[in-house]
Amino acid sequence: MKCRSLKIAFCFLLGLMPGIMAACGPSAREALHPSAGKLFRQRWWNHYVRALEAAERQVYDAALTDLELAVQQREHDQRMARTYGMHFIDYFPHRELGIIYWLRGNLACAREELESSIRQYPTAKALFYLDEVRKALLHQKGVRGGPPQLYLLLPETPFWTRDDPVCIGGRAVDPNYVSALSVDGAPVHMPGSQQEVTFEHCLALPQGAHRVDVKAANLLGLSTQRPVDVHVDRQGPFIVVERISDRGAEIVIDGTIFDDAGVTRFEVNQTPLPVISADQSSFSFRMSRRQPALRIEAEDRLGNVTTAHAEPADWLSALQRPMIVAVLKTTGLFERRDASAPVIRIEEWTETQTVYMDRVVVSGSVRDDRQVADLTINGTAVLPRPGAMAFFSHFIALQPGSNTITVRAVDAAGNPAQQQFCIERKLPAAMLFSERLRLTLMPFADNDATPSSDAAFQDNFVHQMVQRRRFQIVEREHLDLILQEHKINRTHLIDPATALQIGRLSAAHVFAAGSLVKTRMGIEAISRIVDTETGEVLETTDAYAEDNGLSGLKALAETLALKIHREFPLANGTVLQKQGGMIATDLGPDEIRAQRRLIVYREIPVHFPGSGRRAGSDFEVLGHARVVQCQERVSKAELQDDCSPDIGVMHKVITQ
Template sequence: MLTGPLHNCRPGILLGRQAGLSGRPGQGPGPGVPLHGWTGRVLLLLLAAFFLAAPGCARIQHRLVADGENPDRLNSSFTDGRRGCYEQGRSLADNGFHAQAVELFRRAIEESEQDQWNSSTSGIDPMGYFPHRELGILYFQRREYDKAIAELEHSLDSAPSARALYYLNKARAARIERYALDRTAPVLNLESSSAEEVTNSLTKVVRGVAVDDTFIASIKVADQPVDMEPAPGKKIFRTEVPLIEGENRIRIVASDLAGRTTENHLTVYSDRQGPRIEIEELVARDNRVTLQGNVMDNMEVAFLRINNKHWPITGQARGYGFKLVLPDETITIVAGDQAGNITRAVVREHASDLVQADTQPYDERTDASPAAAEKAPHALPQSQAGPPGADVEPPYIRILTPGPDERTYAETILLEGMVSDASLPIYISINGESVPNRKGRKVFFSRLLQLAPGPNTVRITAADELGNKADRTVQVHRLVPPFRRLEARMAVAVLPFGRLSGAATPPGAVRERLIDAFAAQGRFRTVEQVKIDSILPDSAWDGGLPLTTGLAARLGQRVGAQAVLTGWVMDYPGSVEIVGRLIDVETGTILAANDVFGENREAGSLDHLADQLARKFRREVPLAEGRLLEIGSDGVIIDAGPDNRVKPAMQFICYREVPPVPHPVTGQSVVPEPQTLAVLKVMEVDGNFCRAAVVSGDLSRLMASDKVIAR
């Protein structure tokens, strides 16, 4: 409905969508219009000609009013002077009248030069104002690529949008093809010390640079897309890739706008198993000990120390033997590999440590040493009886670390252990993965284990050459600090999306896919959809224009959210645009606004667009971390600012890490639970810093160097 008085209003101002003439060229008019065949198109053309002949753009005095049926929806039935030509141009463009639409967009630009997401004096305008963008798209469709590129670049400079970026890439690609400008595929260089890398890390940061003689269209690292808007001629990238244990072949692919691709690979071997120290012989005689054995590794042994003295090795082989005579005292061996894993062994500490390969094995049943006392409870019944006098005892398994039912906040834990037997242990495994042994009667091993949140069971199995078996398990509990749990993240309520310009794409389907996409990425804690739907007014389901910021914030408060996600869906001929806004429910501040655009409205395409939009919000509102630099009387200074995408109204959790303490049983360092101190809210950002106030907690308890993490 129109409520503003008309000034210089020309016939044709409500053509196209508003008048129902939304048919494509060659089709009849839209529903409810009593015109048939080409009649509607002829009338539309005549009205457009009359409109273009009039001086200036038609004007309708603008004011935002509440729709009588839905006071919390935006009313877009009004247009002001600078929008008259723009909206009329869009109507003509959608109906195939490109020449007339071009002229109208030019007139719109004369009245208001810049594209804008928010062109309304009221501060709310879901339609936006993009004459440069729409003019550039028309030029592209008319194959005037240089003009298209100029207009689309202008639009992106003033009001970046996914639709403008999409057509800019298409226009550039078409121009490259027309003039045969692309002569080579992208050049892809990776930052790596060697073609193959060995590490015990859980992840690998892949760094590199891609350069093209035209424009880089996309880069994927292990199938992860690199953020790139718009397409550059040179792109420096950094992507963190999770590693599995063993060989990881990471594929990096760069493509340019002409369709040429370059592929590179980075091979990373994740070795989390330390060297094996195999003791073949340990004989004491005349206060001297003869020690013989081997050090073996899956990759390369980097160093070997015996009683803190380096054993001469080249560091380029998988195994080394050693034999030496030492004073009869405690003997320690430390070996490390190329990946940084270390295995430690105390091979001479008690009488039971002796290994005599050519004499009768030591009888542990008569030994009262501490080692023998520890051994007895863990031996399992024999699995295979041998002849009289043969070894019928199962291998002895000793777990040095971790301790029984150990609890840790770390993501990994070091397993250290030893297997010994009077016969040759021919099979040793950790959680089903083999630990090879060549000749050792006593084998020391270590392994870095990745822990899942909650209980983790580690099982060690050993068997000797006579078939005697032993099995031992230990459980490790990985604890997650409260401030790193999903419950501590920003609670986001995904509200219904509006429908603009008679969009055919159902906003409900878009909302459902966004809920799934936000939940899958783990950055935000999504409020249950049932809880949201139970408090939504009927007006929220009418498929009309987007919810106002005020109503969206009030709905978010009612369901206990810190922020709400809402927006709108807009269809174009053969394509769809989805715009989302993340709104702080307390202040109504828009924390982030993002959009996506695609030419396919099929279900699979909507899934892709929803995932893409969720990734954009995760990038715009990241899980930023930092430290307190200064404590004042009314707040704190944090070393995180715009470079970390920190914005006003964002909240941080402040915590303090506690120094490690020795485990009472194993003596290993144990990290206690960090202390959660306060919740902070960003008030302003400046440079690389931000100022925040305490929302909850005691300001006097905070100290410089305390850490923070975004909610």
């Protein structure tokens, strides 16, 4: 309120300014306004542009004067503010006022102006300097607080899970503002510092034990770090049969079940047997020699299951005397030697199998006349203890294309056995990279036109956009061919109309154009994603850095690319209703926005030929749609010309 009162008094003086200017003459006017020699029509954009020039030359009184006059004519900060005709500028007078007040030490007014700018239109630059103001206020008040408090939402410690991905969430609280937050070294997105941050960050963690560090820092530079022990277990228990005893009409089978998460259930032919909920649990059961095939099932506390089938011959073979071969040793003595290799049996999988999943479970068994000493799956040792028989359930992540699975067993005598089979992982049609948005990257306009810095930013930005594989990026060579064919100079691509024309010629769905705004204090990168069909700006993102050097430009490009990808998530939904050429889906505003494109598809379940167990789903693309309206939990989309008439309720959609 005090800052606002000062402004009112200041604006009163501004009202007297024309008379003062006339009295002072041209020389005084030029000293106050550095760009007085330019065409000046006393409009808000004239005052704003002249204020930026004055601030860059550190003539802050003149800059404040023009910014206040600009605000009198146009109050709100915004991007693409229309000046006259089809001319637009990015207009942020409150932000620039806040920065000047900060530079001059007026922290209260600086905070008020920057907060006003963020309320009207948040930008990375305003958020950056608001943090600087808050930091200065804390030091000015002599605040000596502690580090942030971290509260993690974990069901247990250590944290056991079978989830994929593994998500870790919680809250970070600090009256001195949480300014940075990271999980396992990856920064958590925060729109400026906050006194309380609720977060959830998901990690792609493989099978096994992991130490994940969660770290929060505040504006005073103090930090808190909480280590989280995460145990990822997506495999069923390992069942080892250690002894098979002959009891006349019966056979007694003794063994141990192993599972790091703890065994909770063990059944033989659907009859529960007692187990100890620990990482090892012994078992013993009897079976008749005439017993038909056994079904053995073990489950751990996370819900991972191992299911095994054993034929009577498997048990009886272990009771027979092993084959003995006489071997003459160099000492002249004879020694009995085991000459038979272990027997490996793989459940369900054929020599070649096609699936539509990114991970599978390989189940099976291995037995030996004497003892199985070692078992590996794709080179990973999995046998917890030697035994006569072992039943396993092993989790394997698949790469797109052909995946060779090798199961190898060795008995106590060193006899090896091996089985190999191939799993072909196919990507459903709607998930193929070729179905994603095709994006053309245009050169960024630069108010400084420094070739070295332009190239450093552009190269890093293209690299970051390609590496994340969210968009199909039009190759630079293809873009150059189009420019050559239509005799368009690359420097003309910064023109919006030319960029739109090239975007359409390159058959892109969208193009990214933007600008680099350099000042003596830092550099701002602004990107606009434009739909080539409608010419509408789908998203505007920005990033800001104080460092104009190569490392700063690299970080700027990475931040901007990350923000763009965050605004275009791959979200899945379901068709709730179809009426004429419109569909309603369950994608809300948190997942989709107006004018975004959808792929509509039918899910086709795929099953293993033997057991009928599901092997994933293929997707048949039925067409495309464009979102026209987003409500709280529902979005409406217009079907495009390529859509099948078969589209209906319960079909699926995914953002293109």
